[in-house]
Amino acid sequence: MDKKIGWIGTGVMGAPMCGHLLDGGYSMSVYNRSEEKTRDLVKRGATACSGPKEVAQNSDVVFTIVGYPSDVEAVILGEGGVVEGLSNGATIVDMTTSEPSLAKRIDESAKSKGATALDAPVSGGDVGARDGSLAIMVGGDRKVFDAVRPMFELMGSNIAYMGPAGAGQHTKMSNQILIASTMIGVVESLLYAFKAGNDLNEVIDVIGSGAASSWSINNLGRRIVKGDLNPGFFIKHFVKDMGIALDEARRMNLALPGLALSHQFYVSAMAVGLENLGTQGLYKVFSNMNGIDDM
Amino acid sequence: MDKKIGWIGTGVMGAPMCGHLLDGGYSMSVYNRSEEKTRDLVKRGATACSGPKEVAQNSDVVFTIVGYPSDVEAVILGEGGVVEGLSNGATIVDMTTSEPSLAKRIDESAKSKGATALDAPVSGGDVGARDGSLAIMVGGDRKVFDAVRPMFELMGSNIAYMGPAGAGQHTKMSNQILIASTMIGVVESLLYAFKAGNDLNEVIDVIGSGAASSWSINNLGRRIVKGDLNPGFFIKHFVKDMGIALDEARRMNLALPGLALSHQFYVSAMAVGLENLGTQGLYKVFSNMNGIDDM
Numbered sequence: 001m002d003k004k005i006g007w008i009g010t011g012v013m014g015a016p017m018c019g020h021l022l023d024g025g026y027s028m029s030v031y032n033r034s035e036e037k038t039r040d041l042v043k044r045g046a047t048a049c050s051g052p053k054e055v056a057q058n059s060d061v062v063f064t065i066v067g068y069p070s071d072v073e074a075v076i077l078g079e080g081g082v083v084e085g086l087s088n089g090a091t092i093v094d095m096t097t098s099e100p101s102l103a104k105r106i107d108e109s110a111k112s113k114g115a116t117a118l119d120a121p122v123s124g125g126d127v128g129a130r131d132g133s134l135a136i137m138v139g140g141d142r143k144v145f146d147a148v149r150p151m152f153e154l155m156g157s158n159i160a161y162m163g164p165a166g167a168g169q170h171t172k173m174s175n176q177i178l179i180a181s182t183m184i185g186v187v188e189s190l191l192y193a194f195k196a197g198n199d200l201n202e203v204i205d206v207i208g209s210g211a212a213s214s215w216s217i218n219n220l221g222r223r224i225v226k227g228d229l230n231p232g233f234f235i236k237h238f239v240k241d242m243g244i245a246l247d248e249a250r251r252m253n254l255a256l257p258g259l260a261l262s263h264q265f266y267v268s269a270m271a272v273g274l275e276n277l278g279t280q281g282l283y284k285v286f287s288n289m290n291g292i293d294d295m
Numbered sequence: 296m297d298k299k300i301g302w303i304g305t306g307v308m309g310a311p312m313c314g315h316l317l318d319g320g321y322s323m324s325v326y327n328r329s330e331e332k333t334r335d336l337v338k339r340g341a342t343a344c345s346g347p348k349e350v351a352q353n354s355d356v357v358f359t360i361v362g363y364p365s366d367v368e369a370v371i372l373g374e375g376g377v378v379e380g381l382s383n384g385a386t387i388v389d390m391t392t393s394e395p396s397l398a399k400r401i402d403e404s405a406k407s408k409g410a411t412a413l414d415a416p417v418s419g420g421d422v423g424a425r426d427g428s429l430a431i432m433v434g435g436d437r438k439v440f441d442a443v444r445p446m447f448e449l450m451g452s453n454i455a456y457m458g459p460a461g462a463g464q465h466t467k468m469s470n471q472i473l474i475a476s477t478m479i480g481v482v483e484s485l486l487y488a489f490k491a492g493n494d495l496n497e498v499i500d501v502i503g504s505g506a507a508s509s510w511s512i513n514n515l516g517r518r519i520v521k522g523d524l525n526p527g528f529f530i531k532h533f534v535k536d537m538g539i540a541l542d543e544a545r546r547m548n549l550a551l552p553g554l555a556l557s558h559q560f561y562v563s564a565m566a567v568g569l570e571n572l573g574t575q576g577l578y579k580v581f582s583n584m585n586g587i588d589d590m
Binding site: 100123124125135137158160162163166167170171173174175176177178179180181182184185186188189190191192193195196197198199202203205206207209210211212213214215216217219233245248249252253254255256257258259261262265289290291 | 395418419420423430432453455457458461462465466468469470471472473474475476477479480481483484485486487488490491492493494497498500501502504505506507508509510511512514528540543544547548549550551552553554556557560584585586
């Protein structure tokens with residue numbers, strides 16, 4: 001517990017994750033663009049800072065979990081950013097789902113200052129963040145990972161070292177690519193069942209336990225049937241993630257037509273104002289397309 | 296056990312399913328187009344018949360599980376078929392994955408002879424057939440289902456009554472539609488991981504236990520990584536099933552672009568001679584398309 005920790009980004013995910021480190025006895029410096037989101041953590045003993053640079057000046061390990069890759073870049077590499085305040089031997093851990101190529105640039109930038117970096121995106125959503133049961137997929141140097149691991153263990157239950165800088169982000173991209181097409185299957189199978197006159201919950205009872213089973217059909221499929229399209233995981237963030245995956249795939253000369261199709265339908269969800277629904281809101285795009293008012 | 300049972304179609308699925316009814320103490324009449332596939336069942340006490348009509352003449356309940364809808368139609372509705380030999384009060388149970396509309400025609404044809412029909416496709420594959428652990432999705436009259444249920448229970452562990460004639464087949468279509476897009480997600484997420492330089496089994500370890508998890512990634516994804524493309528479930532049969540689902544969807548004025556995309560890639564698998572691989576053989580279509588020799 002002798003290490004001083006910094007935390008930047010105290011939103012729906014970041015606040016409970018940061019809270020677990022506080023509960024674990026670490027001394028914490030925190031910053032968030034909207035200052036009021038740090039107040040509860042400050043009451044619990046964290047020190048508020050004026051910006052990313054100040055957080056870095058006070059810390060041995062700086063965690064970031066913000067919105068978009070542009071935010072990651074600004075907060076870490078930008079003017080007044082983490083790198084400017086970084087001490088020799090310190091570590092940056094970016095837990096935002098972001099670009100693998102940006103993770104590599106952050107790694108290089110940290111090393112140029114005698115510091116190190118990890119990319120460590122998570123899955124498990126706000127529930128996993130609160131429960132400390134996140135999956136954490138980590139890229140960077142193995143020794144750095146080993147040093148940060150005790151902190152990851154306060155936040156997650158499935159901590160995986162995946163390889164060099166960017167490997168954590170790449171793993172998260174595989175996760176999102178898998179979900180992208182699975183969600184189309186969920187929505188289409190339920191719409192088919194609806195049009196065919198089957199009872200949707202009875203259909204999920206049968207198909208949700210065999211070779212067609214998935215977390216998506218058994219959790220998000222059930223929510224669709226209940227008419228619950230709340231996030232969960234926002235459509236606007238999923239569109240961001242799929243965009244990153246498509247860009248990276250294009251860079252690697254990899255054609256992924258299923259991902260591209262799913263991305264297009266989720267972009268359509270954005271176009272008709274569904275960006276703040278959960279990913280299961282995709283069903284609205286498909287039901288509208290098929291002239292179905294309500295299931 | 297006073298009911299006499301007929302069984303038509305003793306292939307990889309049908310033979311063990313029929314065997315469970317024999318073991319359950321039923322008196323069985325059997326027929327298969329290739330006669331040698333009934334020999335083992337005959338040794339165990341079943342009576343060989345010369346054709347579907349003779350099976351029906353000897354039986355109170357006639358089960359069929361054959362290849363394609365054209366086979367179902369020939370065996371049940373064709374010349375020398377089941378309907379010609381059906382007694383008043385008998386029941387036809389078609390367990391082939393086949394067309395919902397054909398299931399309705401069989402139901403009508405049976406009723407015109409004072410008999411009844413159920414459509415009862417299964418999922419769980421050859422392993423489920425051998426273990427008696429199939430999921431069985433049943434359409435038809437509820438009273439008829441109740442009467443046949445003790446026989447289903449010898450073959451399956453998840454027996455679901457879904458609604459009127461065709462509802463069982465429709466449920467199986469929902470199952471296949473869900474698998475169709477999920478398989479694209481599996482193949483694309485693994486190809487992305489491969490190109491990104493991640494270890495594929497380590498990636499499945501992480502993404503296979505959270506919001507991206509599915510039976511397909513944890514079973515067929517692992518087989519892809521091992522280079523095991525054996526069936527499981529044949530690509531040629533999956534192409535048949537998706538074709539039925541697309542036809543039915545078109546009849547219902549339902550656009551399913553994800554299913555259509557998956558169908559096209561599986562047709563491509565047929566085009567390049569992969570029809571006898573398991574459905575995980577889809578990875579070959581996507582790896583060839585991306586100039587990847589081997590993962």
